[in-house]
Amino acid sequence: MRDEAVQSDPTVAPPSREVLRLPAFAFFWSASTIRAFGGAIAGVAFQILIVRTLDATPVQISILSALGVVPYLFLGLIIGALMDRWRRQRALIITTVGRAVTLASVPVLLLTDTLNFWSLATVVLVLGVLTLFGDSAAQPFLPRIVPRNSLVMANARLGQSETVGSTVGPALGGALLNLVGAPILFAFESAINAIAAFLQSRIRVDEPGPEPRPHGRHLGHDIAEGMRYTYQHRTLRPLAISVHTWFLANSIVSTVFAVFVLRELNMPAWAYGVTLAAGGVGGFLGALTAPAVGARVGAGRAILLGRTLVIIPWLALAVAPLTASTGVGVALAVVSVAQFIYCLAMGIEDANDTGYRQAVAPDAIQGRMNSTIRTVNRVIYFFGALLAGLLMTFLGYHLTIGIGAIIFTLAALVVSVSPLRNARHEDDNASVSS
Template sequence: MRDAAVPEHASAAGRPREVLRLPSFAFFWSATTIRAFGSAVSGVAFQVLIVTVLHATPVEISIFSALGVAPYVFLGLIVGALMDRWRRQLTLVVTSVGRALALASITILLLVNALNFWSLAIVTVVLGVLVLFADSASQPLLPRIVPRDSLVMANARLGQSSTVAGTAGPALGGALLNLLGAPILFLSDAVITGFSAVLQSRIRIKEPKPAPRTDGRHIGHDIAEGMRYTYRHRMLRPLALSVHTWFLANSIVSTIYAVFVLRELGLPAWAYGVTLAFGAVGGFLGALIAPRIGARLGAGWGIFVGRALIVVPWLSLAIVPIDAASGIVVLLTLVSAAQFVYGLSMGIEDANDTGYRQAIAPDALQGRMNSTIRTVNRVIFLLGALLAGLLATCLGYRLTIGIGAVIFAAAALIVIVSPLRTARHSDTSESAA
């Protein structure tokens, strides 16, 4: 029997329909997309402020980076548990309004010449906490908006727009920063974020009230229950272990990629940007074909294809004998091709991974299941980034990238040797438990 919170507009014959035709998802997708563009645009201005206005030291820059992730590490499990008891749609609306006010405060601080390290650090923490609440609400809310057999397509649509925003946003942000200046740019992002709150408020869903806690039970019990469910589930356990392993590998290669390309291979900055653009194109195409792969091969094999494919680009960068003397054409071709396959693999596996775990978890545990996986991922990413610096210093860039490729292979191996390989998107929480 399906979870009671599953929407009633499932398509005939169990076939997923185009999710953008569902009004509630159209509002959800539109709000998410414009927020992604706004964040990508203002992200450029944020970096410029830190470097050129505040003249931040390397230590201060690293502190800003850590402040953006810290809420996930310290509050992720708590917020995830709250999302199984709070109204998720209302949380999205409130956090969007809060983010709009926080972004507008940067404009005010700039105009009154009061922006400094501490004031911007406070805004960064506030934004980080609000983004944590928004992320923790949006993932468990999605299964209430679309039928569960359409979750892969819904995540693919979100992935496509996110990729486009991540590609076009920084370039647009740089142009608008020169044209409008930082105060107007942050104010514009605040307005965009406020408009996203309006779109989120138009989502029409029914959110059932959670069962009251029994005497003596508190939020710690809720968190423990979510962790037990995630790591004892015969499908979610290997999925979680695989994605944790993937995050370790990705933190290693992504941490040293820029310095490897710019310093070791000697590519100019514009060429580095071109390689990232190829990665974005690959990500868009991967998200485009992800639903078809998942429907034809099943969720498990769809995840495996993405996990296995990602080994190829990083292994090639580790073993192909190229250096700064190879010529820019050869270097740009190889590195761009590697980034394209990297993006393609992520587009394929992300929609199938996220869609499957949203489909099989009961509604009452969606927030805790997602927050458990996401919080551990963030902790592993931080540790992996530190490990990457140590490995690169001791072993060099190529061997470090090779180690990342081996860890990526281990993530794929977990899928193929576990029951997860048999997973299908038609699974329910009852049949997969």
């Protein structure tokens, strides 16, 4: 009964800080967890298909990386505005079912020998559209089922489960790809999404129906209001600018990483999976400590810590004399440590970053605030991924990674010189209620 009371009023803190005691969040978390596990396995299969099976060029790799975010160029702000008027749970379920169907098409393409660059590009594009809808619904949906003063803990729990999947998934993915083949892996991921959709349908939450739009007001007014709120807010503005800069750097390093490891260092698929698993361990530890770090030093300084820490691994990879002749053992050790620190930094900052913006914004503008930041992030990622292909082609892998490290540094500087640096989570609820 006490959990039900909390669930019906998300402004009331639960008697225990363990958010998994809330039934609605438990279903939400379970769906996210199994999707993270399956997605990590399928992610390795996707990357190996692109680099090894299709033998894609650096430009093709960057195009496939960018296609996943193309929908944000055209639909991001629109979908975000609609999510402040639609039922978010229903959108979550529909898009998860859509992902299951789309992923089921990959085994068909493989078994009929029709998988090529263009068919895979179509799959990636469709998954990008579905991810846009799902993300646009999930972030503003979370404050409806979790008390605002537990949002950092909720995001940390989601981050922990995601990184457990990232730890186990890649190591299994690289091995299982050789053992059972890509068709079974993608069929498995399709089934996981179907189960996730069922779990999402079990969430009990009261969502108000769509409110009629005032006369003379159209969707463009809603979008503009969301952008004004985000970029005129004292602390959300520097947070948005910093994360935009971070995404530019991340688009470069994440695009170059797989081809750098598999082609430049000539590491086997199993070793690539191990490096991603090391990142999963780092991400889990980061998410595990994120609530404590945020409570101790404040949201702003926790975000700054993550933004600063992420510079180290990419700077190290840029200057380390790693080549195909280095040897698998040494290369594996260096790259695994780099991935560990990289994901540790993300684990610390992500729960504090997302929890802070979810708590500081009123529910009526959650969808638009989140979609504004997320859409600009993905637009930047799109052009950054294309830029990475050009940088790899003309400057080489090490220098491209070094450029990413420099841009990560700029993202940290934005936080360090802004009011966000001193923001604390205990200030957030006052901001919402005022």
